[in-house]
Amino acid sequence: MHSLTTLDYAIILGYLGLSLVLGLIMSRRASSSLDHYFLGGRTVPWYLLGVMGMANWFDLTGTMIITSFLYLLGPRGLFIEFRGGAVLVLAFMLVYTGKWHRRSGCMTGAEWGIYRFGNNPVARAMRVFGAVMTIITAIMMLAYLVRGANLFLGMFFPFPPMYTTLALVTLTTAYTVSAGFYGVVLTDLIQGLIIMVTCVIIGLMAWHQVPDVGGLTALATRVTGNPDWVNSLPAWRTPMPPGYEEYSLLILMAGFYLLRNSLGGLGTGAEARYFGARSDRDCGLQSLQQAILISFRWPLMMGFAVLGLHFVSANYSDLSVVKTAADAIHQCYPQVTAAGWHDLTSDLINRPAAHPAALIQTLQSLFGAQWQYKLPLVGVHGTINPEQILPAVLLNMVPSGLKGLIVVAMFAAMMSCKNGLVNGACAYFVKDIYQAFFRPQAANRELIAASYVSTLGIVLLGFYFGVYTANINGIWGFIIMSLTAGQLAPGLLRLYWWRCNAWGCVGGSVLGAVAALVIFFFFRDLSEKWQFGIATSLSFLGTIGASLLTAPTPMPVLQNFYRTTRPFGWWKPLHDQVQGAERAAMDRENRNDMISVPFALVWQVTLFLLPMQLVIKAYSAFWCTLPIFLTGMAGMYWFWWRPLMRAQPVPAPAPVG
DSSP: OOOOOHHHHHHHHHHHHHHHHHHHHHHHHHTTOHHHHHHGGGOOOHHHHHHHHHHHHOOHHHHHHHHHHHHHHGGGHHHHGGGTTTOTHHHHIIIIIHHHHHTTOOSSHHHHHHHHHOSSHHHHHHHHHHHHHHHHHHHHHHHHHHHHHHHHHTTTSSSOHHHHHHHHHHHHHHHHHHHHHHHHHHHHHHHHHHHHHHHHHHHHHHHHHOOOHHHHHHHHHHHHSOTTTTOOSOOSOOOOOTTOGGGSSHHHHHHHHHHHHHHHHHTOOOSHHHHTOSSHHHHHHHHHHHHHHHTTHHHHHHHHHHHHHHHHHHHOSSTHHHHHHHHHHHHHOTTOOHHHHHHHHHHHHHOGGGSOHHHHHHHHHHHGGGHHHHGGGBOTTSSBOGGGHHHHHHHHHSOTTHHHHHHHHHHHHHHHHHHHHHHHHHHIIIIIIIIIIIOTTOOHHHHHHHHHHHHHHHHHHHHHHHHTOSOHHHHHHHIIIIITGGGHHHHHHHHHBTTOOHHHHHHHHHHHHHHHHHHHHHOTTSOHHHHHHHHHHHHHHHHHHHHHHSOOOOHHHHHHHHHHHOOOSBOHHHHTTOOHHHHHHHHHHHHHHHHHHHHHHHHHHHHHHHHHHHHTTOHHHHHHHHHHHHHHHHHHIIIIIHHHHHOOOOOOOOOOO
């Protein structure tokens, strides 16, 4: 069934071998100290950090799920991805939250808590809890990535998807363990170049497949039932297939996701690439580069969506047979779950003799001699599975050789995101738990060994949860709307409210975490809106309540934080202590930063939308979007770029330990 050729396999194996060799080459330099292992010695240039940031956002699983929404909705799928895939939080990191965290001189976000609240028992407890929540979030993100890889790899290799995914995860973990931050940056550079080339190729292939915007509209209406597929503006209501009904109120969902990610963006920036940046200017420049590079992802995904329309139209002329095929499988295997559906269909394709002959005959009668090529897109609900559009197009519509290169690009997307996550989570465990509380006098060799062990543990747990997840959309919804939403209040208020203290962050984090875990284990089917509302409300309640019921952070600690970070918000007692030129410079910087954020958001959203409009030849929509993009860019230039280029370097304080 699989159509990869010897050339394709040679390209894939060559890339994987090169990645492993690079990791081994960098292992000696990475192991010289924790600072080198986790932050590259704080000497990595901003443009390499920018490539790393792009690669971390450009994951395989996210690319598949966003492609599925673009396949269903056209360019308007961008607005559903306000929940995370459009990386709206990047606008906040670009303008100011990245530089705020760099000024601390810390290595991790949990260590940053000591800098913000002082070295006291409560702050240390918060540091541990923050590290634990970050590790849990990384494990769930790994589960999300593993699930996507499982769906992807099952289309290309004649082995059980679980084992193929395990082999890839094992290989990537090997060089992450050995090379640390250096290996992540170096491989991300190579992977980023491969990804960029792939984006251009797929975008051009799709553009050539579009006769005109009217022809594409007719095709999309026939395949998806959506007559407004080429429109870029969100509608109040749009048709969605089973399993995606909650997104039918598109404008309301887009507004809801915009609110959620604006709140999330206000508390971002505690990431290795910002802690490891050399200056405030480098923080801004690497974020700008991240946004520009990640914009290439959107014509790639739109290209796959357009090619997916053509593939489904050519191979599933009667979509009712998809429902009949799914019913036949359910009748033969009534115990199959949504999580096990893909493994079952992959086994039917690769080992038909191991299954009832009557079922195989039914599938052959429905789909013909090519049934093994058509079965992967049959979803558990009896509709075309949009999450499989990307691998189906790649498998069936891309020529040999180029196919191997694009599979490598998809591998690269998965590996880059996974490696950054693992390296960051490992840093929290070693620095904020193992060294801080168990072995404060541990030598460098012991700490590096602890890094190796913790990396393996995090990866194994992520793999376990990923294999038993029903679908990639569901786990992403839980991560964004429940798990991380439960940590929004302490992440936000610690930056903008002087009265927020360590007890408040502990209270908000604990309540938010408990809410998220209860939802995960007992109310998995709860809608995203309710998940977000419950977890976020409890998080704010715990943070504000515990802060007001306990003593404020000692004033000397607050003064050090305020004068080095220079935040805006509810900081009047600290702001009043700053006078003269220092106060004027701080006010001017804060004012420009606040004005810049809306311009950055407009610029970023239209930056992603414009190339998709070109791919589908919606030229009139392109010319309407372009002035909005230029307005956002002009505002960014005036209020962000000019002050950034004039700013004097702000040295980071010594690490807090």
